[in-house]
Amino acid sequence: MLHLALFSIFGAICVAGAVNLLVQRHPINSALSLIAVMTSLAVEYLLLGAEFVAAVQVIIYAGAIMVLFVFVIMLLNAGEEERTTGSRVAILFGIPGVLLGGVLVAWTLIQRSGTDEVALGALPGSPTIIGWLLFHDFLLPFEVTSLLILIAIMGAVVLAGKPEAETQQTGKGH
Amino acid sequence: MVPISYYLVLSGILFGCGVVGFLIKRNIISIFMSIELMLNGVNLSFVAFAAQWHALSGQVFVFLVMVVAAAEAAVGLAIIIAVYRNRETLNVDQVNLLKL
Numbered sequence: 219m220l221h222l223a224l225f226s227i228f229g230a231i232c233v234a235g236a237v238n239l240l241v242q243r244h245p246i247n248s249a250l251s252l253i254a255v256m257t258s259l260a261v262e263y264l265l266l267g268a269e270f271v272a273a274v275q276v277i278i279y280a281g282a283i284m285v286l287f288v289f290v291i292m293l294l295n296a297g298e299e300e301r302t303t304g305s306r307v308a309i310l311f312g313i314p315g316v317l318l319g320g321v322l323v324a325w326t327l328i329q330r331s332g333t334d335e336v337a338l339g340a341l342p343g344s345p346t347i348i349g350w351l352l353f354h355d356f357l358l359p360f361e362v363t364s365l366l367i368l369i370a371i372m373g374a375v376v377l378a379g380k381p382e383a384e385t386q387q388t389g390k391g392h
Numbered sequence: 393m394v395p396i397s398y399y400l401v402l403s404g405i406l407f408g409c410g411v412v413g414f415l416i417k418r419n420i421i422s423i424f425m426s427i428e429l430m431l432n433g434v435n436l437s438f439v440a441f442a443a444q445w446h447a448l449s450g451q452v453f454v455f456l457v458m459v460v461a462a463a464e465a466a467v468g469l470a471i472i473i474a475v476y477r478n479r480e481t482l483n484v485d486q487v488n489l490l491k492l
Contacts, residue, residue, distance in 0.1 A: 221393060221394050222393075222394050229398075229402045232402060232406060239409065240412060252428065259436060262402070263439050266443045268443075268451050271454050274455060275435075275458070278462055283428065286466065287424075287425065287465070291421055294473070294476050294482060296482050316408065316412065320404070320405070323401075323404055327400045327401055334396045334444055336393070336394060336396055341448065343451040348455065351448055352452060356456075363456055366459070367459065367463050371466065373470065374466040377473070378470035
């Protein structure tokens, strides 16, 4: 009962935040509602017992990534977006199509896998056991990921670096 | 006790909101945030299936997805800064030329 109540409350916050992200026109409002979605998703992870994932969700997603987003929004001084009117056919067929598809998928999921119920904190994923898995079973993916991060850092520096400095350097080289 | 399908439906709703935002948003930063929303929806289904099958590898996968999302955010935002520097706009409708 407690599980269902907590799931409903934070699920409602999730959906409300996601819808608010779509409705808001200013990117900073969208970013703040995305933070609400991410923190309430962390609670959903906790309900499933994934403690480590919940902590990492708050630290990396709601912390690091969203700070990066807000920083870029403020750096570029992003204003309100102008709405372009979509084609009439897209509105006429798109909205009923999305609703129909969503109801179909939800109905199938509830019909097919509705019998399996999870208890509160069904599968405890403590940092100890996740760390053990990361450094034993998933050692190669973990190391490859660190390489990916390194490449991403270098790529970000190259892409966002000042182009004038580059041209000056190449000019000196010639 | 909550059926696992509730979590899957919630993750589907989040993913659907992400897809709709990706299609209707015109600001390049909002489009990028919609992609993050889709990734979050997928992560929730990973954790839900991990709880259903009692396999912790699902949670390890979520961790790896988060790391990849962090790398993607860094590179993507750098690309957005580069686009803004060249075009002086964040509206994707006005970014329609490969070359200036």
